């Protein structure tokens with residue numbers, strides 16, 4: 001979780017006292033005690049992280065936390081509520097086209113605030129254009145190196161991964177800025193490796209990058225056909241079911257840790 005009260009704000013770039021940024025926002029079903037293995041945990045050999053009041057990170061200054069929360073938070077919470085209602089109605093039914101009544105620009109900007117908030121201080125310069133885009137609430141059209149893909153999620157663990165490259169020979173390759181998954185939605189913010197197919201698209205996730213064409217605060221009714229995916233392992237773009245994962249570990253002879261009870 002990286003508790004660190006002082007640091008560089010991932011949005012404005014100033015050094016100061018950090019505030020806890022909920023990723024996703026607290027008002028979007030992220031106010032519970034959660035225990036799971038993040039990608040970072042896996043890389044350093046830790047079995048899990050505990051998030052006492054919802055998943056997040058000390059990565060934004062108080063001012064940026066409040067201003068972006070004010071700009072985009074409410075629209076995002078409404079989007080998440082609608083997603084949860086659809087997911088409850090679906091049951092096990094995998095795929096429907098369903099309507100949402102939302103503010104698309106506000107929603108996609110909140111998703112990108114989450115992306116920047118997950119990033120490390122080292123990537124501050126890399127995200128400069130995106131940071132400016134997010135601090136100016138009216139600005140439309142995403143910098144081209146970011147594509148936002150989404151899915152519904154209800155089975156598996158939360159997913160919290162950032163700053164990786166995933167290449168699947170024969171299928172494609174993507175730079176992953178972030179993958180964040182907590183019911184009802186999972187997000188993959190990525191761009192294809194040059195000359196390769198987008199793995200997010202290959203996995204059947206749907207692209208909502210075009211949400212950034214709308215005006216700030218514009219309400220719109222849109223229809224989306226969002227696939228459901230399982231997130232069992234911490235790896236980005238891995239949607240194997242529990243059964244498939246178990247089978248894989250059996251075949252490799254690796255004894256996988258017991259799944260934790262929540």
Ligand SMILES: [Zn+2]
Pocket residue numbers: 009010011012013014060061062063064065
């Ligand atoms: Zn700031």
